[in-house]
Amino acid sequence: MDHFELRNGVLHAEDVGLTAIAAAVGTPVYVYSRATLERHARVFAAGLAGVPDKHIAFAVKSNPNLAVLRLLAREGYGADVVSEGEMRRALAAGIPAADIVFSGVGKTKAELASALEEGIGQFNLESEEEGVELAVIAAAQDRQAVAALRVNPDVDAGTHSKISTGKADNKFGVAYDQAGAIYARLAALDGLTMRGLAVHIGSQITNLDPSRAAFIKMGALMRSIRSAGHLVSHMDLGGGLGVPYREGEELPGPAEYGAMVAEVTADWQATIMFEPGRVITGNAGVLLTEVIRVKPGANHPFVVVDAAMNDLVRPAMYDAWHDFAAVRPTGERITANIVGPICESSDTFAMARDIDAVQAGDLAIFRTAGAYGATMANTYNSRALVPEVMVDGAKWAVVAERIEPATILAAEHVPDWLESSTGSA
């Protein structure tokens, strides 16, 4: 459930008409609903009621906006970060360092060192090499790094190949059959406290069976590492729970996921950790856009909108579906291709889609854009970096400003040796 609904014929975010936001901020613009974010955070936590000892770390990568992080901090969420930049955001939002998990396959030595200085709660190690580096840095700082070992369970999550992470040939984690030996070697190092295992098999997972299979494998590994005499007090099950992108789509939700986890982990006697991203933010945001014009096409008209693949890359990158809706629907429908202004064919949001009829100047939204939307935006074609707005009841605020092409241009420099009017050739 979200709070983007028609009221008196106009799509609203909570109590604010999207027309008002477009008029004040311009388009394209991401719009988030505070009530929806809060609801999702609570529903996810409530789904885990059967897991007595848990830690929920929001996957910052899905939506790192500072206001979003602040809201989740207020809900008691920790953070799962994958770079120093994300860590700084989580800290700035007031998430305690001890509640932050540092994941990622390529943490640099500098990142490991600053995360240690900040007192980050857990490092999820992706290789033995990384663990050895972390131990050296921690010993030099006279600190003890707390870590879990990420394991690749070789389970197919059944999602898009570009967001699948748990197959043996993916770059993530250490091989399942070597994990016990690696854990033992890392546990022996000064400066490192190995306390757990981590797994994350992919994102937008719409069937719980692969996750269940992966968690069962992790439970077996936990037992064997414990029986070798090592501490395994924390089990990080990652994120990945999918969300509906199409109206009417029925998927397992937090309650089903939580029940599955509670059943599989019932006798684990460990703190179970979670890293949800999309399930919290996905349906809490829309991308608001204006139709520039409608032009004829060979089979269907092209609806050219002012949002593009640089603002929302998911359709171009993962063939993702985002529902499209007019802000003032007339009740008429058309079949059309929806495209952005960027000069490549991949700048296509939908082909031959049955949509609300729209005309030049009309406003429309792409739904389910709160996760992996603004954060993956770029400025390709020298377009602006898309702004973000958060609505709270009848209030709203710009929570990330539009970064104009002129600001980006101002950060570029022509070296002296190119300034002369003629080249050397």
Ligand code: LLP
């Ligand atoms: N934990 C780890 C270690 C992850 O790699 C990810 C996502 C998450 C948690 C959060 O997963 P979620 O609950 O959001 O599914 N850009 C892609 C998604 C990439 C996901 C990367 N890792 C997309 O737009 O679909």
